[in-house]
Every structure is written in structure tokens, then in C-alpha cells.
Amino acid sequence: MTVPSSHLLILAAILFSIGVAGFFLRRNVIVVLMCIELMLNAANLSFLAASRMHSLDTPGGRIDLQGPIFAIFVIVVAAVEAAVGLALVIALYRRKQTVSLDDVVDLKD
Amino acid sequence: MANALFYLVAALSVIAAAGVVLFRNPISNVLSLLFAFFCLATIYLLAGFQFLAATQILVYAGAIMVLFLFVIMLLNLAPGPNAPELERVGLAMFLRRKSGVTIVIAAALLILGTSAVLGTHDTAVQAAEAMPKKGLDAITATPGSSEGLAGEMFGRYLLPFEAISMLLLATAVAVVVLAKRSRPENS
């Protein structure tokens, strides 16, 4: 593949923006969690794009490994956040029978 | 060929990501996200990151998405007959604003990011692309891939690795605490 790495970065930016938009637009907590996962995936894609950029840059074809390593850690963080987030959703659902953020308004001025 | 495939998959991933935001049925959202993850795995593969591609499918598609599906099924969250429109913001718990504002924010983020990418294009990216291109074969032939990853992971990054194992243990405890029904306090 000879696609310039900047195109991968732009794709990551698009995905991240969609994730942010969804985070603000949606009211279902589970979908909001999915949008966060999308943001983390965009982060992963940029890690790899940047790593690819540096690898192509280096004579001898040595791969820049920091991007992939960071991406693996991000995947773990994403898994942790999904697990905790969904557990909180279940806890909330037991209490209020809802997953809509519009119904979560007991705490306010 | 590989380039055409990349642009095709990239377009598909954007459409799938948009589906995550736009579909009303939570199941459709999950499947759309799943599709986006597969597209990303394909891109990782095309870019020469086989191990990450495998991890993406195993962990995201295999574990995280199943978790989402499981919770949606468990809570039986079908869209109601009068499912609300996407009229107000999801962060409505803090702010009640028109969704236009958030679209402007997201668009601004996108423009900012893209312009920064294009601005950087002159320097770092161009220097990188001035080098002779190496395809998939050149990258896999180097002692990079999973051996290289393991070497770094258990060498330089051993400490973060240990820290994240603590994080996973703490998460296991935490999720049990949250999801467990409270035992009747017979005191």
C-alpha cells in the first residue's frame, strides 16, 4: 500500500470527529459509550499512521514500535472502559429503568 | 490495487461510524460499530500491522462488542414506539443546547485537525514520503512485527505493562461490585 500516511491521519480525524459528534448528540448511554470507543479507535489509527510514517522514514526499514505498543495499551484501556461503563449502565438501569441521559437529571442546581 | 482497497475500506468505515451515531436501534448501532472495527482491522493489515489487526478483531470485535450486545439484550433495549428524535444533545445531563452547537464543535475539531495535518504535510510527512516506498513485504520482513513488539513490551515498557495488569485486576473487582445485586442485609 502506497497511500500517504497523512491520508490515514485524516481518516482518523474524521472518525474522531464523528465520535465526538455522537458523544454530544446521542442520549442513550450505551450509544454514548460506543462513540467513546470510536474515539479511542481513531486514536489507535493515528498511532499506527504516525508509526508507519516514521518507519518509512527510517533507512533500513526498521519499524517504529512506539505507535503499535501505545495502540495495544489503548485497546486495553478501551476494554476496561467498556466493562466499567456497561456495569454502571446496568447499575443505573436497576435503579431507574432507563438508559437515557435525559432521565438522569436528579443532580442539578 | 491495495491503494484502491484502502480508499474503499476507509469510505466504508466512515459510513459505518456515521451509522453508529445515526441509527436508532441500539442493535444497529452495535453492528455498525462492529463493521467499522473490521474496516479498521483491514486498514491495519494493509498498513503492515498484522498483530494489531488480529488484536483489533479478537479484542474489539470478539470481546468488547459482544459485551455491548450482551448488555443491550440483557436490558431488552428495543427502540420504543415513540423513540425520541435526535433533537437534544446527549450531554444533556449538563447542558441543554441545540444540537447545532455540537455539530459546529465537531466540525471545528475536524477542520482544525485536518488543517494541522495539511500544515504538517510540508515538513515531516513530506520528508517521510520522499523516502523510497516500502510495501507490505518490506515491513514484514524486518524483525519488527510481534517479536519486536514483545521485546519492547517486556523491556522498555515493562512498568506500564505491570501497571495495566493492576488496572485489569482492579477492573475485575470493580465490575463485580457494580453488577452484583446487593445481598439482602439480614442484620
Next chain:
Amino acid sequence: MSAWLHLFTLELAVVAIALLVLLWDAFAPAAGRAVGWTTALLLGGVFAASFFVDGRGTVPHGVFVRDEWVVFHERLFLAAGILGVLGSIDWLATRTPKRQAEYYALLLFSLAGMMLLAGARDWILLVTCFELMSMPLYVLCAYGKQDGPASEPKLAAEAGLKLFITGAASSGLTLFGLALVVGMTGTTHVGGIGANPAPLTIVGMLFVLAGFGFKVGAVPFHMWVPDTYQGAPTPFVAFLSVAPKAAGLATLAIVLLGGWSADSSVWLPVLLVLAGASMVVGNLFALPQTDARRLLGFSGVAQIGYALLALGAMSRGGLAMTLFFVATYVFTNLGVFFVLHAAAEEGGGHSLARIAGLSRRSPWLGGALLVFLLSLAGIPFVAGFWAKLFVFMEAWNAGLVGLVVLGVALAVIGLYYYLTVARSTYMADGDRTTPVPTGFALRAAILVCLIFVVGLGLWPRPLVEAADRAAAGIVSGR
């Protein structure tokens, strides 16, 4: 590996206590206060050991550095952890007698994350420790969600969810920003940014700063603070309001003053705007609050503004005074929340009307609350006075005259609402006259906070000197 394992003696000890508590509960579940007291005493042992364990050094590749900076933070976090555990013992033993061990274990995991965070000099370790610190907090926020006084709406699950959603989104923001930073600089070392960063690096760092802004609760990323403080269990809020903020400020110092000092013209305006906005919004929004915990939430936002102001002085002295400010804030805020918890524990919530007449019912508690509030307001001669004075002096010396004047003006407003709270405990009549019942552990925690607040007010020099030595680990020279 064994060559640097001794650097982590204290962190490993904290994790070991967490595992011990979990195993104890799994094999020999104990009701009552035994688990809590054991945790507190063992943590006290670790705190004492921190004066004898003297490992200094650097892990290969500079991933982690243990110096005076780390030692200072380890002791600060341990102190906050001990007090947090002490303050929770009575509450847990009465509210959720069968589910205590998980609470302590999660708190200890969070503590271990904070202690590691202070020495992290690598983005990957920094992010990992940040998650290790934050994740248990989301869950602890929703702790005891099934229980709670019947008179009070059950808000803990909502508070936990709000903290989680903002926390997870800010993690996404930080990680995306870091992808750009690491990608552009080609290194995961925090100090790798250097002078004249690429435009994409700057965009990435702005994302990272926004993510950290969420974590410390600086305006405009503060909206979770009052909601969470109001909804989560009060003994936990006491811990939440101090230790993670101290850790977040430490991270900001590591990243900005330690890592990116070469090009401060980019981030200094951002930091100062955050500081100014936090002081203004925090103080003004605290004025009309009727719920004591919401009021303290906004007051916490304002206090973060003062701390960021000292950070913006960009000198070793400024950083030292940030540390001094944070350390006094830890003891003061813990104390305030513990007293509020004691007053509200018999039911009836945390509205300001609830603590009316507190000083007549329990003069001891009322007096403690008065001292803590005076410290938050910055009245001589309690700890908070020196903290505010030193912060303003350092900012003034750094030429931030406008912000100092603004800060002093807002501190006067702060004085008004803090004293309003104090006045209601002395002047107003409550609907009850019997003394407030408090457990022994809670009383001990309040007493320790009181000793530190008064002691540091009378004799701040040792802590100032310790903070100055610690700051030298990040900013060299004067």
C-alpha cells in the same frame, strides 16, 4: 529488573494491602470495622516506612524517576488515603457491612496509581497510571448504590455515571492528542516535545491539556464536579475532592514544566485562561448554592484555579507553592467533608439548613468546621492563609499582576460564602438539640485534619521546605 524493583517498595506495599484485604474478605469475611482499621493501620505503616525507604533512581529508558518530587507526592497521597479510609470506616460498617473489602481495595488501587503517576516520565506509563487512578474512582462513586438514607434520593449511580462519562471522554481526548504528539515527535518520553513543535504536535498537546483539564475539574471542563460531589457518598467525596486533583496537578506540572518547558509561549496563555476562568466561575457559582456539597464542589473549582495560577508562574518557587497549596487543601477539604458527613449521617441530606445550629449541638465539630472553612477562605493563621498568600506572591513575582488582583478580589467573595456557612452553624437555630453522634474513626480523621490545618498555619516552614525540595525535581534553578 531487580536492580530497580526497590524503587517501588511503597507502591508494591499498597497493592499488597489491597490484595490482602480482598483475600481476607474472600476466605474469612468479617463484618464490623476490622477490615477498615487494618487497612488504615497498614497504610499508616507504609506512610511511616516512607521515611526509611530511601530508594532514589531512574528506571532504564527513563520511564520512571523516583526523586524528591515523587517522595513528596507519595507521602501526600498516602496521607490522603489513610484519612480517606479512616473517614469511611464507620459509614461502611453501618451502611454496607457485608461489602467493605472491595471499597478499601479499590481505593488502594487508585492510590497505587497516583503514587506511580508522580514519577512517570513516559506517556504510556502516564496514561496507564491515570487510568489506574481514575477507574476505581468511577466505581467508588456509585458505591453503596443500593443503600442510603430513605429521605435522600438515591443519587450515587447517577453521580458515578456522570463522572465516568466525562472521565472516559477526556481519556479519549487525551489519547487522541497523544497519538498526534507521539506520532510527530517519534518518542513516548514526556520530555520529547522540545522547542518549535510541529503544528500537529501543538494541536495534540491542546487535546491532552483539555483531557487533563477535565480530570482536575478546571473551567470549562468542570461541569461534573458539583454533580458528582452532591451525589456520591460523602466520605468518598472527601477523598475524591483532594487526592485525584493533587495527582492531576502533579501530572500537569510534569507535562508542562518538566516536559514542555522549552516552548511555554504556546501553553502558558491556555493555562492562565483556565486558571482565571476557574477562579471566576468557581467563586461566583458557589454563592447561590444551598447544598453544602455543591457549594464545596464549586469552591473546589475555584481552588484549582488558584493552584493553576501558581503553576503559571513557571518557576521553582511557583511550583513549590502549588505543592504547598495542594497539600494544605488536602487536609482542609478532607476535614470539611468529614464534618459535613458527620452532621448529615443521621439523615436529612446536606442542605445548608441541615447544619444550622451545629456548633450548639456539638461545639467540637462546629469549631473544627469553622477552622476548616477559615482555611479554605484564607484567613490568618490557619494553613490556607499561607497557601493563598504564597501563591499570590509567586504569581505576582512572575508578573501575573492582573490575575493576582482578580484572585484577591474573588477570594473576598469566597470569604463571604464560607463565612455564611460558618455563621449558620453558630447563629441559626436547628431543629435538633442533641449532640451529633460520630464514630471513633471519623472523629480521629477529623482530629488529624484539624491538627495539620492548625499546625501548618502556625508553623508552615517544614512543609514549604519539603515542597521546595520536591519542586527541584521538576524545575531546576530558581
